[in-house]
Amino acid sequence: MTKVAIVYYSFTGHGTAMAKRLASTAESLGAEVRLRPIADDTPADRIAAIPPAAANAAEVAEYPVATPEDLEWADVVVFGSPTRYSAVTHQFQAFIDTLGPLWGQGKLADKVYTAFTSSQTLHGGQESTLIHINTMVAHFGGILVTPGYTDPTKFVDGNPYGTSHATGPENTEPLSEATLAALDVQVTRAIAVSRRLGA
DSSP, X not given: OOEXXXXXXOSSSHXXXXXXXHHXXXXXXXXXXXXXXXXXXXXXXXXXXXXXXXXXXXXXXXXXXXXXXXHHHOSEEEEEEEOXXXXXXXXXXXXXXXXXXXXXXXXXXXXEEEEXXXXXXXXSSHHHHHHHHHHHHHHHTOEEOOOTTOSTTHHHHOOSSSEEEXXXXXXXXXXXXXXXXXXXXXXXHHHHHHHHHHO
């Protein structure tokens, strides 16, 4: 059974919605899935003042928080972070910075990695965020599996580096059918490549 760790940070819940779709699709393909949000250090009063953030905080409270062990366990790692000034959030980066011991032992190598992101605007640095995550994978010795243009649906969402979603100016835009299809293609491809490597 392919083991998939979905390790992500979400503030207003779009990342959580994307992660849940990825998890559902992976499970439908027979994978064992760990859905793991990254711990949030945002002050509680700021979260409470933003309704989507408060709702997301309540939802993810039921999930175990991501740990380095989740990556060691996995065959496939799906990373997710909102875009902040064309890069990942500091919460996501702080988690990556805890991986040094595993990296030093070579325990992050030879796994399949893929990534997703969201931002308020359609071209708000999404591709550079995904490329930033993909570059981290190179340091791990990981096997980067992007969706590319390997499926007709990818010509609709148009992002070969991963899956991205525009949340809208009020951070309330739901996932589109194109985004959902892109997430399905991405995790399906990652699992298929991992299984071929295992064979």
